[in-house]
Amino acid sequence: MTDRLPQKLRADAEDNRERILASARTLFADQGLGVPMREIARHAGVGPATLYRRYPTKQALATAAFAEQxxxxxxxxxxxxxxxxxWQGFCLVIERICELHIRQRGFTDAFLATYPDADDLESRELTLKSMATLARRAKAGGKLRRDFRMSxxxxxxxxxxxxxxxxxxxRVAASRRFADLTVRAFSA
Incomplete structure (x- = not known):
C-alpha cells in the first residue's frame, strides 16, 4: 500500500504552523513579499529550519498565508x-477588492505574482476569467468603457x-477614494 493516510500534525507542530502563517500575514501586510524568510521565522518564534521544513519557498508560504484572501x-x-x-457588480468588485488588498498589502503582490507551481493558480485564473465575464457584461450594458481591458x-x-x-x-479611507476614482475612470 503506497498511499499515505493524511497525517494530523502534533499539537506543537500545528501551533508552529499557525504562528508562522500569522507572522507571514502580518509581515507581508506591513512590508509586502520582500520580507526575508528568516525575519518571518524570528517573528513567529521558530527557527528557520522549522519554517523551511513546513514552507520550503516563499511562494509556498505566501500561497498558504493568503489562502483565505x-x-x-x-x-x-x-x-x-x-x-x-x-455595472453595479463590477463597481462592487473594485471597491471590495481594494478594501481586501489595503488590509493585506502583501496579498496584491501574491495575487499578481506568477507562481507557476502555486496550488491556487487554477482558482486565480478562474477568478480572472469570471472578472472578464463581468467586464464584458458591463460593457454590453454600456456602462463600462469600451476600451477597458483586463490589463x-x-x-x-x-x-x-x-x-x-x-x-x-x-489607508482604508485612501483606498476607498482610490476605488471611487477607479470606478469613475472605468465608467463609459
Whole structure:
C-alpha cells in the first residue's frame, strides 16, 4: 500500500504552523513579499529550519498565508457576477477588492505574482476569467468603457499597492477614494 493516510500534525507542530502563517500575514501586510524568510521565522518564534521544513519557498508560504484572501477574492467576484446590474457588480468588485488588498498589502503582490507551481493558480485564473465575464457584461450594458481591458485591472491593483498612510484608518479611507476614482475612470 503506497498511499499515505493524511497525517494530523502534533499539537506543537500545528501551533508552529499557525504562528508562522500569522507572522507571514502580518509581515507581508506591513512590508509586502520582500520580507526575508528568516525575519518571518524570528517573528513567529521558530527557527528557520522549522519554517523551511513546513514552507520550503516563499511562494509556498505566501500561497498558504493568503489562502483565505484568495477565497475572499473568489467570493467577491462571484457576488459581482450575481448582481442584477453588471455595472453595479463590477463597481462592487473594485471597491471590495481594494478594501481586501489595503488590509493585506502583501496579498496584491501574491495575487499578481506568477507562481507557476502555486496550488491556487487554477482558482486565480478562474477568478480572472469570471472578472472578464463581468467586464464584458458591463460593457454590453454600456456602462463600462469600451476600451477597458483586463490589463487595466492589473494597472489599478499595482497602483493601489502603492498607497501609504500613517494609520490603517487613513489607508482604508485612501483606498476607498482610490476605488471611487477607479470606478469613475472605468465608467463609459
Amino acid at each position: 484568495v477565497r475572499a477574492c473568489e467570493e467577491i467576484v462571484e457576488e459581482g457576477l450575481a448582481a442584477a446590474d453588471p 487595466d485591472l492589473v494597472v489599478m491593483l499595482t497602483a493601489h499597492r502603492g498607497l501609504q498612510a500613517a494609520t490603517p484608518a487613513v
